[in-house]
Amino acid sequence: MRTPFRFFAVLAASALLASGCAANGAQRDADRLALYRSHAGEPVDSIQYLGRYNGWTPLDDGAFALWTRPNEAWLIEVHAPCNDIEYADTIGFRDLGGRISARFDQVYIGSHSMIPISCTIREIRPLDVKAIRADEKKLREVRQQDATAQAQPSGAPPSGT
Structure with missing residues (x-):
């Protein structure tokens, strides 16, 4: 269920993008994290994890979305900073009994160019x-729409008129 806060968070993100404030990558990443947080439910203690996931989306150095099925995902927040999570090639989990638990389990971040690091799952x-x-x-x-508007020369009438 959407709350008024979620509506305004999405509206604010849209306004930032439309105004061109999100031109740099850091701002765009922050907007994406805000979008995911606005659509996240209440925290859970743990989730079922049978060693497989459909994918993951890095959001910043302390959060990522874990896709367990095509239409099921979880916002995982770790104790930041979890260095290079945005650039990792792989992630893995240390879990007990087929469940990933907040505050107890860890995510392992791996890349071809670094030794895997671990970060404790906060939420x-x-x-x-x-x-x-x-x-x-x-x-x-x-x-x-913003890109189209910027591409039109000033003073030129919009196409189709």
């Missing part, structure tokens, strides 16, 4: 995947 929250996809689509449309 796990379910994500509303449909709402995230819908809002990401809206944000892409806003970016496309």
Whole structure:
């Protein structure tokens, strides 16, 4: 269920993108993290994990989305900084009994160029995947409109008139 806060968070992210404030990568990453957080449910103690996941999306040095199924994802926040999580090639988990637990288990970040590091999981929250996809689509449309508007020479009438 959407709350008024979520609506305003998405509206604010859209306004930032439309105004061109999100031109740099760091701001765009912050906006994406805010979007995921706005669609995250209440924290859970643990989730079922049978050693496989569909993918993951790094959000910053302290958070990522873990996709356990195509339409199921979790916002995993670790004790930051978890260096190079944005650039990792692989992630893995130390779990007990097929469950990943907040405050007890760790995520291992691996890359070809570094020794794997571990970060303790601070919080796990379910994500509303449909709402995230819908809002990401809206944000892409806003970016496309902004790019189109910037590409038109000033003083030229809009195409189709």
